[in-house]
Amino acid sequence: MLRFFLVIPVTATALLLAASVQAEPLPRPMTAVDMIELPGLSSPSLSPDGKHLIYLRTDTDWQENKRIRRYRLLDLETGKALPPPESESADESFDDVQWRPDGSGFITLLEREGDEFDQIYFYSLESRSFSRLTDHGSSISSAYWTPDGNTLVFVAPRQDDAETRRLLDDDWLLRPYDSARNREIWRLDTASSETEPLVAGDFSVRSVSLSRNGRYLSYRRVPNHLLEAVHDGDVWTLDLERGRQTRWTDNRHSESSPSLSPDNRTLAYMATVNARLEPYYEDKVFVHRRGAPAPRRLLADVAMEAVDYAWDASGKGLYILGNTGLRSDLYHFRLDDGALSRLTDGDHVISNWSYDPGLDVHVARITSADDPGEIYVMRDRDEGFVKVTGEYAEWRKAFLLPHQEGVSWSGPGDVEIEGLLVYPLGYESGKAYPLVTITHGGPRSSSQFGSWNTSRYVSVLAGQGYAVLLPNHRGGTGYGDDFVRDMYGAYFRNAHHDVMAGIDAMIERGIADPERLIKMGWSAGGHMVNKLITLTDRFRAASSGAGASEWLSMHGESDVRHNRQWNFGGFPWQEDPPLAQYRRDSPLLRASRVTTPTLFFAGEKDVRVPPTQSILMHRGVRAAGTPTELYLGDNQPHQFSKPSFRLFKINTELAWYARYALDESYEPVFPAVPEQSGDDDATAATAVP
Numbered sequence: 001m002l003r004f005f006l007v008i009p010v011t012a013t014a015l016l017l018a019a020s021v022q023a024e025p026l027p028r029p030m031t032a033v034d035m036i037e038l039p040g041l042s043s044p045s046l047s048p049d050g051k052h053l054i055y056l057r058t059d060t061d062w063q064e065n066k067r068i069r070r071y072r073l074l075d076l077e078t079g080k081a082l083p084p085p086e087s088e089s090a091d092e093s094f095d096d097v098q099w100r101p102d103g104s105g106f107i108t109l110l111e112r113e114g115d116e117f118d119q120i121y122f123y124s125l126e127s128r129s130f131s132r133l134t135d136h137g138s139s140i141s142s143a144y145w146t147p148d149g150n151t152l153v154f155v156a157p158r159q160d161d162a163e164t165r166r167l168l169d170d171d172w173l174l175r176p177y178d179s180a181r182n183r184e185i186w187r188l189d190t191a192s193s194e195t196e197p198l199v200a201g202d203f204s205v206r207s208v209s210l211s212r213n214g215r216y217l218s219y220r221r222v223p224n225h226l227l228e229a230v231h232d233g234d235v236w237t238l239d240l241e242r243g244r245q246t247r248w249t250d251n252r253h254s255e256s257s258p259s260l261s262p263d264n265r266t267l268a269y270m271a272t273v274n275a276r277l278e279p280y281y282e283d284k285v286f287v288h289r290r291g292a293p294a295p296r297r298l299l300a301d302v303a304m305e306a307v308d309y310a311w312d313a314s315g316k317g318l319y320i321l322g323n324t325g326l327r328s329d330l331y332h333f334r335l336d337d338g339a340l341s342r343l344t345d346g347d348h349v350i351s352n353w354s355y356d357p358g359l360d361v362h363v364a365r366i367t368s369a370d371d372p373g374e375i376y377v378m379r380d381r382d383e384g385f386v387k388v389t390g391e392y393a394e395w396r397k398a399f400l401l402p403h404q405e406g407v408s409w410s411g412p413g414d415v416e417i418e419g420l421l422v423y424p425l426g427y428e429s430g431k432a433y434p435l436v437t438i439t440h441g442g443p444r445s446s447s448q449f450g451s452w453n454t455s456r457y458v459s460v461l462a463g464q465g466y467a468v469l470l471p472n473h474r475g476g477t478g479y480g481d482d483f484v485r486d487m488y489g490a491y492f493r494n495a496h497h498d499v500m501a502g503i504d505a506m507i508e509r510g511i512a513d514p515e516r517l518i519k520m521g522w523s524a525g526g527h528m529v530n531k532l533i534t535l536t537d538r539f540r541a542a543s544s545g546a547g548a549s550e551w552l553s554m555h556g557e558s559d560v561r562h563n564r565q566w567n568f569g570g571f572p573w574q575e576d577p578p579l580a581q582y583r584r585d586s587p588l589l590r591a592s593r594v595t596t597p598t599l600f601f602a603g604e605k606d607v608r609v610p611p612t613q614s615i616l617m618h619r620g621v622r623a624a625g626t627p628t629e630l631y632l633g634d635n636q637p638h639q640f641s642k643p644s645f646r647l648f649k650i651n652t653e654l655a656w657y658a659r660y661a662l663d664e665s666y667e668p669v670f671p672a673v674p675e676q677s678g679d680d681d682a683t684a685a686t687a688v689p
Contacts, residue, residue, distance in 0.1 A: 068091060158183075180225035203221045235249045265289065274297065282304075283477065437518070446477055599630075605636060
């Protein structure tokens with residue numbers, strides 16, 4: 001039998017094609033630079049006709065040393081990207097948007113050339129340009145359209161008179177410490193450009209929202225605009241037609257995100273109290289029917305933290321975004337019979353969620369172990385969320401990502417504790433790896449799948465050969481009232497034991513090498529580092545970021561103090577103060593015991609956990625003769641904002657861990673930054689340290 005073979009001549013084009021295929025770069029582990037350069041998506045907003053989606057993409061600009069936000073605009077009918085609004089300058093960042101009800105464009109807040117403060121700008125889809133709508137005498141903080149699209153309601157600080165502003169600008173006048181200008185609500189007629197105050201007085205305004213029909217304005221009236229004052233405010237409504245104000249609540253706790261039902265007869269809000277309005281409980285949604293003797297706490301017996309909510313289209317139920325520890329999902333709750341329906345399910349975190357009742361459409365950002373957070377839209381509950389962006393499509397091909405899974409173990413009292421385990425790249429079963437344990441901030445929060453956070457950078461650690469454990473210890477959220485209230489009366493009761501039990505569980509599973517344990521964390525995670533290094537010498541290295549060390553001074557210095565009175569049994573300046581409990585939980589008093597080489601980081605301008613806390617602990621550890629370094633971020637707040645400082649922290653920590661836990665060295669990585677080479681049109685890549 002004859003066989004015929006087809007002979008195809010090999011052309012130069014074919015050889016080049018083969019070479020390009022062979023040259024396709026293989027996925028590689030993420031580096032510290034990759035982590036800092038990772039773009040972030042946020043604030044997705046659907047146009048009123050459902051045809052367009054706008055969102056913010058945040059990128060790292062090494063030359064400006066900033067993270068800069070730019071708009072992305074999509075045509076959802078074609079799936080194509082549209083030309084986005086252009087920035088005025090290289091370092092201009094954009095803000096959230098509010099679509100005009102007719103869908104012709106949107107408003108946002110900008111401070112452009114010639115502006116003294118943030119003003120409202122309107123972007124027209126037709127002209128593809130911005131126009132300024134206000135010239136207010138203070139920085140506008142938020143703005144909302146009324147349903148007819150002819151009026152805007154906005155919030156801004158009380159305006160200083162011209163003489164006061166001149167004296168402040170020329171350094172002849174200082175504002176009192178612990179003071180903030182009260183916020184007021186104003187109305188703008190877009191046709192005439194005339195503005196008038198709606199709500200102003202000897203108080204400040206927070207959490208403003210408009211009713212669905214635009215008649216009622218809901219807001220929280222607080223004594224002043226200091227952060228601590230939110231616990232002394234109440235919810236009011238303003239009838240925009242009659243000018244009549246009504247007080248809805250009268251209590252001593254904070255109600256967040258107040259919103260009226262579509263029929264304007266029921267007020268919903270979120271609060272951290274129980275049904276008797278007692279403090280320090282899991283965040284839940286409350287509904288208060290007009291005339292009812294007390295509000296109703298929804299899902300009181302469900303172990304789930306309410307993160308956000310919205311009235312459904314009918315007003316007979318609510319959508320609730322709930323945190324259950326490692327995951328966040330969307331639920332629907334019916335008010336008549338209390339039926340709870342789960343609309344999503346997976347190892348993911350839903351955030352940046354919003355609901356449009358007119359379109360009956362949900363928009364959200366969904367994050368998972370292999371997705372830093374694309375934007376999704378849900379038009380049909382049976383179909384679920386559908387991805388509409390592809391910002392990370394090529395990115396996934398470039399990097400190797402570690403496997404993540406939920407794990408659990410028993411803490412003291414046989415309480416089940418959950419955590420996130422991140423395996424090192426190239427994991428081999430039966431082999432023990434160095435373990436980095438990272439505790440979350442808050443402490444009223446939880447570690448969740450994905451964990452795309454530059455202060456944790458789990459994918460980078462996994463690429464360096466570390467296993468990573470993120471325990472959700474008691475005192476955190478998502479696991480019910482009893483769990484979060486474990487810190488009521490004592491900050492360090494069981495939380496630190498939960499963490500150590502998790503480490504032991506990973507050792508028993510054969511994943512963690514007991515001789516190569518590392519501890520790190522930021523904020524409340526830093527508090528935990530400071531505590532554990534005073535109790536054990538099992539860690540080979542540690543890093544504490546913005547961690548408290550001496551609770552008495554911490555309470556006096558921090559801008560947030562309210563919840564800590566429940567941790568320690570009262571305020572330090574009250575009559576017969578509980579000073580013994582403040583001392584008992586202060587790691588500084590046991591700094592002489594520390595043998596773990598420890599790094600400390602803090603923001604120089606941090607008002608949440610002032611840098612003195614890190615300075616005290618660092619000096620205590622140094623006095624004990626233990627290796628330690630402290631780095632203060634110049635002019636930085638609670639979280640480092642400069643990309644260079646974020647990169648420095650990761651590089652420094654990796655070098656520290658390699659030196660003290662692995663007896664190895666680590667070579668820092670730096671970005672390649674375009675550098676002017678004389679010709680304005682020519683640039684050269686330069687690695688900057």
